[in-house]
Amino acid sequence: MSTTMTRLIALGLVACSAAACRSANVSGGPGLIQPGAPGQEGRTVSVADSTDLSKVQFTPADVKFMQGMIGHHQQAIEMAALLPDRTSREDMKLLAKRIEVSQVDEIQMMQDWLRARGQTLPDPHAHHQHGATLMPGMLTQEEMARLEAAKGVEFDRLFLEGMIKHHGGALTMVRELFATPAAGQDGDIFAFASDVEADQQMEIDRMGALLRELQK
């Protein structure tokens, strides 16, 4: 026990900054216990073992998810930008505005996330390039052109169908993320992906209701 304790103390002293050490329960601390699975014995662990989160760092799949989602969100903004000149419905304008604001905000967050981790920031407009790989649910250049050319009720219908498909793609991306080994364990990614799933599903439901109204 005393050996373990000495080791704990030594590790504590080298591992923490001045501010942290002020707070540390270094001398005579009760130590760290890691219980086992139900029915199993627990064990004493060191501070270094306890704080070693190297195995649950973000993964390449997490980075790819964030990078891909930026272009994906950017297209939603481009679709929303077409709307004011082409629809006459106030509820559609409101919907588009909300999509635009939320997607801009999330793009910012994703860029910050990537930047803080020293990762490459994608060009949000990369999907305009010929032959670019599109993320799930994204509209092709032809589909975007058709949407751009439409007016009135026809536009509203194409917009809603397109955006439902687009948001559905985001749900696919979240599922693919969680279906990738070791991905989605970073706390930020877990929370963000869960939120994308909840929010986009909610918008899909709202747009489905609007679409049914159009068809009346």
Next chain:
Amino acid sequence: MNGLMRRVGTVAAIVGGVVLVGGAQQRPADPKDPRIGLKAGLFDAGVAARNMELTATLARPQGFFDPKAPAGEASPPERPEPAPAAEGGAAAPAAPAAPAAPAAPAAGQPAGPRPGTPPARGGLDFANSDLAFAGTHMWVGNFHGFNTYDIEDARKPKLLASIVCPGGQGDVSVYGNLLFMSVEQTRGRVDCGVQGVAETVSKERFRGVRIFDISDLRRPRQVAAVQTCRGSHTHTLVPDVKDKSRIFVYGSGTGSVRSGEELEGCSGEEPDKDENTALFSIDVIEVPLAAPQNARIVNRPRIFADESTGAIAGLWKGGDHGPGTQRTSVTNQCHDITVFPEVGLAAGACSGNGILMDISDPVHPKRLDAVFDKNFAYWHSATFNNDGTKVIFTDEWGGGTRPRCRATDLPNWGANAIFDIVDGKMQFKGYYKMPAPQTETENCVAHNGSLIPVPGRDIMVQGWYQGGLSVFDFTDSANPVEIAFFDRGPLDAKQLITGGYWSTYWYNGHIYASEIARGIDVFRLKPSEFLSQNEIDAAMLVRHEEFNAQQQPKVTWPATAVVAKAYVDQLNRTRGIQAERAKAVVAAMDRAEGMRSSRDRNAATVVQQLETLAGQLETDAAAAAGRDQARLQALAETLKGRAARLQ
């Protein structure tokens, strides 16, 4: 806390082109409030307190913070500014703000870490979360496990044990020798390992409710790990009043639904595709107390079902309530449920709705009522008053990681909504939001709290993350009033690092607070014009063997002098009692205080006095109204109760 980046739905009332300020308004912030302009710092931040005193503080122990970033990691700043403007009483036209295009770097430009930016980790990996109490011990949940403290001397809490078992949020509850803990993240492991689970489908992953045997406080043993489809974001213990051999747990999952391959029967489909979806339900777990290892899910009740059609998605569908209103999340989950077994009620804060449930059959909770609110983004938690005649719901607008108490944020957004319960239905009465404006770098919104058991009044202490803690009176549901507060400056002046009070609860005479980044704090209340020493002393008399905030106990007060004096103070404050009567009550109760039994020499005289006074108070009560009437009646009962003990 819900969702690190729940920022959608947080975005702006201005997008509709108008700003509406609706509902009851509280008074504007005081520009001289001492909480404004506090110095930033992890352990040396500026402090402002009123009518309460910090008596102890203890930082998170070793192994429960990142040595490289002891405060936690910065959250990205928020751009474009999504805050709805607070000014403009009615529909003030506002140009729909065109969000600035995000600053897009050239294609393929490597960003590289910014100078001075620490290697990033999730900001919540070691965050302190919810609290539970039993006897002279306190358990502090953490995303990384939990810590046990000895609080026998509240001025000197001592760390007893640090238990490493990650998975977030780590909300804890205690019952006898069992400790329950919520786990939701995909990295949670059955064996409490810190290494996560790399495989997408694995028997080693744990998301659900863990149960520990804590008979040895220093070496808790995991005895059960009940896996659930969405994990457990929070949970609530529900005692079975008819069968003491078991207890139920309501597990509330808010995360992504895992695959059916990993846990049989799990489906995250919408109800139109799969009627057995894990969405739109809570988990009811039965725990046999003699064999907790056999704990299992016994029901997933469809508490949001439409009463007439039976469709399981019967409540709020998600979205705004019209131009200028908040965007409220869809009701397919509860974030938190508070049960009040003595009155047979539960209040569910369920994402898009606040719901009231009859839990007389705990396996089959039955919805009695559901409310929504156009100013609520996310229904987060609930607290009843002690009579069970009111319920407060909190709105965790911004998910707890965003600054939502700035001077520009609406006072009715990210606030509490107070409802009266009349005949099983909820009636909206007013909002309460911690009134001091906070900075851009302080995450702040309504969060967890508990009642302070002052007889004759409804008082709550509540954490507001980096907005500090606020004690307020809601005896008048429509006009809540702040009576005490404590606040520190931000963790950092330049960047938002998630921190502040997760939970602040009253337990046996003190207020205990879990601070996400700074550890634990203990406070005592000080008397003021808003709260007398007698009222505080009366609250101090209330002692619980165990306390879990989501499992509300019904408080009763002993018939003692200090309780009587608390009522007298309240009646004096409202001029609800004649001065002579008040004086006589105090004198008689003081006289009785020195007596132990009927054998006391003057016992018969004092009994006579108390009974006469009680009769007079009842006559006074009959002529009074409202709260004065209730307090006069309660005072009369206290005198009669004291007299009975001398006979």
